[in-house]
Amino acid sequence: YFYPNNDFSDESSFAKYPRGYKKEDKMVWRRENVDIVVKMLRDTIKSVKPFMKFGISPYAVWRNLRDDPKGSDTKSYGYTNYDHLHADILKWMESGWLDYILPQLYFNIGYPAADFTVLAKWWRDYSAGTPVYGGLGTYRLDANSKIEAWRTPLEIKNQALMLREMDNYQGVCYFNAKNLKDNKLGVNSVFKELYSSPAIVPQLRGFETTPPAVPEGAVMSIKGETVNFKWKGEALPKGNSSIEKCNSERAYYYLVYKFKKGETPNFSKGESILTLTGETGFSIEAVQAKEYDFYVSALDRLYNESNAVKFNQVK
Known part of the structure; x- marks a missing residue:
C-alpha cells in the first residue's frame, strides 16, 4: 500500500535508480515512484478496457494544516498520505489520473485529532472535480468502544446523511461487508432506512454518455x-x-x-x-x-x- 512508512529499507534501490535525486531528496523520489506507478496503471487499464473505472481508497488525511496550507485541520502527525505513505493524492486528483477517490473516513464526528466533518469537507473542497465516495467504518461499531459514538449505528447514519448534502460526493462505501452480513449492532436497520428504494450506478465524468438503443x-x-x-x-x-x-x-x-x-x-x-x-x-x-x-x-x-x-x- 504505497510505502509502509518513512522507515523503509530501499537504500539499494535508491542507489541504483536515483533518477538524478540526491540523498536529501529521497522522500520526493519515493513520491515520484508512486506517481509513476499510479499513472502507468491508469494508462494501461484505459488502453485495454476504457470502460473500467480506476480509483484509489487512501487514508483519510493527505497532509495536516500544520505542515501545508492546503492540508486538513487535523492532528494526524504520525501518519499521513503525503509525508508517511509517500502518496500525493492531491496531485493525482488535480492531474485527472483517477476516475474516483474513496477516502477512508473511519473517524467519528467530533473526533479531536481527525474530525469526520473536517475531513469530509476537505475531500469535497480539494477533489479537483474527481467524484468522491466516502468510506465509512462500520467495522468501528462496538458496544464496548471507548468512543461513545461507535456504540450505536446512528453514527454511521449521521455520516451518510451528511455526505448526501455535500457536493462532489457520489455516494458512500462501507468497510467491511462482514459487518453487514453479521448485522453488527443492528446496523442493517439503518441501511433499510437509508436505502429504501433501488438505484442504478451514477455516471462518472470522463466516460462515454451515449445510451444504447431503445429495446x-x-x-x-x-x-x-x-x-x-x-x-x-x-x-x-x-x-x-x-x-x-x-x-x-x-x-x-x-x-x-x-x-x-x-x-x-x-x-x-x-x-x-x-x-x-x-x-x-x-x-x-x-x-x-x-x-x-x-x-x-x-x-x-x-x-x-x-x-x-x-x-x-x-x-
Missing part, C-alpha cells in the same frame, strides 16, 4: 397465474467474452419499471424499479400485474440509460 418488441403475456415479459436484445455474455465485445456500445442490462395504471411515468423514482436483469425476459405472478403498466429501458455497462418503452400486452 424493441417489448411484449407481455398472461398465462394462468404468470405474466411473461420479453423483448429483443442481446443477452448478457456468459463466461469469458472478448474485450472488443465488452467495449462495444451495446445494451448490457435492462431496467424494468412499473407504474400504477393512469400514473404519469417518472423514471427517476427508484421505487418504480421492478427489476434489473441481463436477460431479455422474465416472469412475475399475475396478481402483481393487474393494476400496473410496465416499461423497459436498456443500460450499457456504464449505466447510460436509453429511453423506456411500454410493454404491449399480447395473447
